[in-house]
Amino acid sequence: MTNASPTPLERVQDMTIWLYYNWHQLLLILGGGLTASAQLFRAGWLVGLTCAGIASTVIGAIGLACRKPSYSALKTENEALTSESEHRRTVVSALIRLLLADISRTxxxxxxxxxxxxxxxxxxxxxxxxxxxxxxxxxxxxxxxxxxxxxxxxxxxxxxxxxxxxxxxxxxxxxxxxxxxxxxxxxxxxxxxxxxxxxxxxxxxxxxxxxxxxxxxxxxxxxxxxxxxxxxxxxxxxxxxxxxxxxxxxxxxxxxxxxxxxxx
Structure with a gap:
C-alpha cells in the first residue's frame, strides 16, 4: 500500500513550518553564497552584494545562537517530563498489581x-x-x-x-x-x-x-x-x-x- 502524495497546500504548510524553525540556517547559507559570489566575480556593483551576504550571515548566526539555548531548554524540559510520566506509570502499574494480588489472597x-x-x-x-x-x-x-x-x-x-x-x-x-x-x-x-x-x-x-x-x-x-x-x-x-x-x-x-x- 503506497502513501498518498502531499497536496500543494500540505507542501506549503510544511515549507512554512520549516522556515519558521530554520530561517537562521537559510540566512547562513544565503549569506555565504552571496559573499562567495561577490569574491568570485569581483565586480564593483557586487560590493552591495557582499554587504548583503555578510549581513545575512551575521543575522543568521545571531538567530542560530539565540535559538540554540531555547531548543536545548525545550529538549531538556521534554526529557524531564517524559521521564516523570514514565516513572508515574511504572509506580501506578506496580501498585495495581500489588493490590490485585492481595485481593486474590484475601x-x-x-x-x-x-x-x-x-x-x-x-x-x-x-x-x-x-x-x-x-x-x-x-x-x-x-x-x-x-x-x-x-x-x-x-x-x-x-x-x-x-x-x-x-x-x-x-x-x-x-x-x-x-x-x-x-x-x-x-x-x-x-x-x-x-x-x-x-x-x-x-x-x-x-x-x-x-x-x-x-x-x-x-x-x-x-x-x-x-x-x-x-x-x-x-x-x-x-x-x-x-x-x-x-x-x-x-x-x-x-x-x-x-x-x-x-x-x-
Missing part, C-alpha cells in the same frame, strides 16, 4: 480463578492488569476490548453482572459466548480462560462517582464464585484502596484517546 482465589481490571475510555476497555495463581490464566490476551462485548460490557451498562455458564464447548456454552456476550467464534475459541462462573462490577460505585471501568472475576470451575462474590470483593480492604487510588490517579492510566491523539 478472597482465596485458586489456580482456577483470576481477577482482571479494565479502564473504559474512548468507546473501548483497556486492561490495566490481571492476577491469578496460574501463570497461564494470568497471561494477557487482548489488551483492548470493545465496550459491547463480554461481561465487562454488560457490567459497564448495568453496574454488575453474574453468570453461571454451561460446561465449556457445549452448544449452550457456545451460544452464551456468541449471543449473550457477543464474542465471534474466532475470539472465544482462542480464550485461555474458558469460564464457568463470571462476576463483574463497575467501579467506583456511588451515585456521585464518575465510572472509570470494570473489574471481572472468572473461574473455570463450578461452585467457586457466586452472586455474593461481589460483596466479598467489596469487603476486601485492598479493593477500597485500589478504587480510591485509580480515581485519584486516573490521569496516569493508559488511555485509548491519548494514543489516538498522538497518531496511533
Amino acid at each position: 478472597m482465596q482465589l485458586t489456580t482456577k480463578e483470576r481477577i482482571s481490571i479494565y479502564l473504559h475510555d474512548d468507546g473501548a476497555f483497556v486492561m490495566l492488569d490481571r492476577n491469578s495463581s496460574s501463570p497461564a490464566l494470568e497471561k494477557h490476551g487482548r489488551t483492548i476490548y470493545p465496550e459491547d462485548q463480554g461481561a465487562v460490557g454488560i457490567a459497564w451498562n448495568t453496574g454488575s453482572h453474574f453468570s453461571a455458564l454451561p460446561r465449556c464447548g457445549t452448544p449452550e456454552w457456545i451460544d452464551a459466548m456468541e449471543n449473550k456476550y457477543k464474542f465471534p467464534s474466532t475470539t472465544h475459541a482462542e480464550m485461555k480462560m474458558k469460564p464457568r462462573y463470571i462476576v463483574a462490577m463497575r467501579y467506583p460505585e456511588g451515585a456521585l462517582s464518575t465510572p472509570l471501568g470494570v473489574v471481572v472475576l472468572e473461574s473455570d470451575q463450578t461452585n467457586t464464585l457466586g452472586p455474593n462474590s461481589i460483596d466479598d470483593l467489596r469487603a476486601t480492604p485492598s479493593w477500597e484502596t485500589l478504587t480510591a487510588f485509580l480515581t485519584s490517579h486516573s490521569d496516569a492510566l493508559p488511555r485509548m484517546s491519548m494514543a489516538r491523539s498522538k497518531g496511533f
